[in-house]
Amino acid sequence: MFRFFVRLFLFLLLLVALAGGAAWWWLQTPLQLRQTPVDFRIPAGSSLRAAIGQMQAAGVAVPTWPLLALARLQGAETGIKAGSYSLNAGTTPLQLLDKLVRGKVTQGELVLIEGWTFRQWRQRLDAHPDLSHDSAGLPEAELARRLGLPGERLDGWLFPDTYLFDKHSSDLELLARARRAQQQRLDAEWAVRATNLPYRSPQEALVMASIVEKETGREADRSLVAAVFVNRLRLGMRLQTDPSVIYGLGERFDGNLRKDDLLTDTPYNTYTRAGLPPTPIAMPGLASLRAALHPASSDALYFVARGDGSSEFSRTLEEHNRAVNRYQRGKRP
Template identity: 60%
Template sequence: MKRLFSRFFILALLGIACLAGALAWFAWQPIALRESPLDFTIEPGSTMKQVARQVADAGIDVEPFALVMLARVTRKANWIKAGSYEVEAGLTPLALLAKLTRGDVTQAELALIEGWNFRQFRAALDRHPDLRHDTVDLSDIEILQRLGVDASHPEGLFFPDTYLFARRSSDLDVLRRAYHNQQNVLAREWARRAGGLPYRDPYEALIMASIVEKETGQAADRPMVASVFVNRLRSGMLLQTDPTVIYGLGADFDGDIKKRDLLADTPYNTYIRRGLPPTPIAMPGTAALRAALNPPATDYLYFVARGDGSSAFSRNLDEHNRAVARYIRKRQP
């Protein structure tokens, strides 16, 4: 009986050794790929068995059972990260598992531009081929609800920047990051604001920053443009800024602002309504926020575009009319 048990034990050890040797050989053998490079995606919440099947179905010539065994032996089975991956010829199963546990995903990028409005943000998200379009059938309010944002209007709440993300990420994930970035930047700049500004809260500063963003042709003019609008608010003057009027017209704006547009009674018409409009009109970047919250001390009340992207600033209406005659009507005063 002892001899039989010894033989059985020896055979078991030999079997384990053979299995270990086979697994070691498997771990270090290059895997054949359907093409190189090859992209594949691991879906969120996948078990190791499901991961192995997704890998094989993508065109990686690996035996799923062997990959699962290797993952368990190397204690990597519970550490696989979802996302999109790119692999090339020469990859071994061990290197594949290392890549999956590091979360070494391929990344795409999306530029959300300063001065864009939320409609333009959504259009950029919708046309990006590497995003999962979870917002396409949602209203603006529904998007805010999905993000857990307690607001009734999305404009201005998202930070313009270039965002990197793993392929097949949700567009909601990008918007969530953009929202938190804007809140962080706004809080930081609000804490550093100058004294005596005519804003009741950070949201009003965000509204002003959006106007500065849309009214500025050159970055260097942002602080001066902000000083004009702050001076107007302080003195009770109308802001009289075309971008707010255009925003209020929405789809009715034909690209050429007319006198009737300046008389249109919308909440955003700063030619007939005093103070700030009810919401931002675009997504301001850091420079516009900083200008709105730290404008230089000036006595300028007017500005006009020179035609080269810069602006000419005036202290009174006479100076402004001369600047308009020079730069808009193309004649010397």
């Protein structure tokens, strides 16, 4: 009887050793992939079991129970991170679980440019291969409603920046991030704005920032450009800014602004209408927003492009006409 129990014990010990060896072999053996790399996404709130299902559907030959047991053994069953992942050939179960726990997700990148309109932004969004295009077919007014905007346009309300995102995430999520980022910056700058500005609301400051953004890309000139338009508002002068006229023309603008365009009345024609346009005309960056809320101390009422990216500022119409003759018509005084 004693020999029987000894033999049984040795047999069981052998089974444990074999099982342990098999488990160790499985942990160190690369997973089979349908193709390489395999991309998959784990939605927020997913359990490990659900995540395994996502991986299996994408083409990762990972068995459910062994990976669950490994996660429980390491206390990682509830510690996986949501996001987009990419697996290459040679990935073992141990490496896979480590990737899920550490949240080593794959990311896409999208650069949204200052001074662009939403129509231009949307073309870039729609063409991006790493986004899920959930906004496709939705009118701009519906997008504005979903983002909680006061009007039917997105222009001005999205912050230009370089955005990193989980691959295959929704373009609606990216738009919401850009919307929140712009609102946060607008609120922060409005709270510390200069005194006696002719804006009745943060939205009007955003409109001014969009005009500054379109009028100059030169850092040193932004606050001076803002000062010209602020001075004009204070005096009741018309802003007479070409970018707002162009915005009002929409798709009718062919790249050549004509005299008839300046005389054609639209809500955005600042030659025919006093005050600010009704909405922003582009996406302003932080520098233009700050310029609009902290204009330079200047009594200039006019400016003209010098042709090198900078502007010449004038206090009187006579000075301005001389500057126009010099820099636009090539006439020397």
